[in-house]
Amino acid sequence: MRSYVNILKKLISYQTTNNPIEQIIPDHEILTYIEDELFSPLGYETILYESNGYWSLVAYLKRKEPTALFIGHCDVVPPGPEWVTDPFKLTIKEDKAYGRGAADMKGSVAVMLDLAEDFLTKTECSIIIAINLDEESGGKDGAGQLMPILEDLNLVPDFVINGDANGLQIVNRRRNPFAIALNVPKSKTKIKGKRETRNFKTEIAGNRTMHAAYFMRDIDIHCADKASTYLKKGKYKVSNLRGNFVKNNVLPSEITVDYIIPDEKNGEILNYDENLTNFLYSVIEFNNIDIPSNPSDYGINLTFNYYREESDNHLFQMDLRIMSKSHEDVRTYFEKLVKRFSISGNIEVRGSIGPVNTSEDSLLITKAKEIAKELQLSEKPIEMGGATDSRFFSAIQIPAIEFGPLGGNVHGSNEYVEISSLEIVRDFYLKLVQNLEKK
Secondary structure, eight states: OOHHHHHHHHHHSSSOOOOGTTTTOOHHHHHHIIIIIIIGTTTTTTEEEEEEEEEEEEEEEOEEEEEEEEEEEEEBBOOOOOSSSSSSSSSTTEEEEEEETTIIIIIHHHHHHHHHHHHHOOOOOOEEEEEEOOOOSTTHHHHHHHHHHHHHTTTOEEEEOOOOSSOOEEEEEOOOOEEEEEEEEEEEEEEEEEEEEEEEBBBOOOGGGOOOGGTTTTTTOHHHHHHHHHHHHHTTTTHHHEEEBBBTTTTOOOOEEEEEEEEETTEEEEEEHHHHHHHHHGGGGGOOOOOOOOOOOOOOOOEEEEEOOSSSEEEEEEEEEEEEEOOOHHHHHHHHHHHHTTOOOOEEEEEEEEOOOOOOOOOOHHHHHHHHHHOOOSSSSSEESSOTHHHHHHHTOOOOEEOOOOOOOOTTTEEEEEEEHHHHHHHHHHOOOHHHOOO
C-alpha cells in the first residue's frame, strides 16, 4: 500500500468535523500528529497558529526562489445520514477509499504530506505546506491568517497549489461564497383549516454531490424548492418545519412540513406561523436571483440548506455562490426579499475576500498545462463550483490553481476518493514544482 494511503487512513480517523452553528470546532490533535510524525523527522521548520479557536499548521523549507505554497484543509462537514461504512474509518473497496473527507480534501493533503520527503531531495526551491482546520467555515481564521506569518518569515509565495478540487483538472476560477442567516421571530396566527404533513426530497442528477456549490437548477431539484412551490401554489399555512439539516453549505436530503389547508367553512381553529410560512413561500424565488455579478460558467447559485427552531425564533441559513465580492449588493437583495414577502427579522451576511481568477497567461497555468499534457490529462483550465482557500491569495494577485483527485459524494454520504488518481496528483504536484524552478 502506498504511503499516502496509510497517511490518508490516519487523517480520516481524526473526527475533524467543523460546524460552528452547532459549536463544533475541530481539535488540533491531527495537526500535532502531522507536525510530530511527518514534518519534524524530515527537518522542516513548523509553526502552529490559532485564531478564534481554529488551528493551522505551516511547515516550510526556506531555500532558493521561487517559493511554492501547497495549501490544504483537514476540517470536514458533518457526516450526515445514510453512510454504509464508518465515515471516520477509511474503508477500501477495489480502487475507492471511503471516509468523510476522503475527497474533500484529506486525500490531497495525504499526497502533499507524502511528498514532503521528495521536496527535500528532488527540488531546490522554497517549499511551504500549510494545513488548516477552518476551510469549511469560511477560512478567515485559517488561510485568511497565513500571509502575515509568511511575510514575517520572508516567504511570500510566488505560486499557490491547492488540492481542494476533484477531477484531475486544472482549476483557475471559483466563485465567492456568502453565508446568509435570517433570524426571524416566531409569529403564531390562528386560522380555520385542516392539518396535513408532506415530505419533500432533494433529487441530484447522477448522485454527484450534496455540496451546495455544485447544485445545478437545470438538472437538480432542491427539496426546499419543491416545498416552496407546493405551499405557495396552495396558499397553505406552515406550522412546523423539520428535516435532514446538516450545515449551510450542505443540501438537506429531505424536509418535512406540517401545514394547514385553509377551510373557513368546515375547518377547526389551528395555529400556524406567519413568518415561517412567508419564508418558505420566498424560497422558490431563489431560482431567479438578481445580484450584480461578473460572468461565471455556473451563474449565481443560492440555496436554503439549514434551519433551526429556537425558543422564540426561526434561524434560516442560505448558501450563495457568486462571482462578486460585494456584501452590499447581497444585503440589498435580501432586504428587498424579506420586505416583498413580509418577513420580519434580522439579516446577517458573511462573505469572503473575493473570487479566484488566475489568468491563463500566467507562468503557473502555462507550466500546469505542460504537466497535464505530459500526464495525458486535459490541458484546459476550468472554473469549478465550490469556493476554496485560494481566494485569499488570488485577492492579492498571487497566482493560484487547484488540482485534485477523482472522487465522489463530496459533502454527502459515502464520500470516496479513487486511489489510483492520488498517484496522478502526486506526479502532477512534483513535476509542476520542478518545472516552475526552471522557469
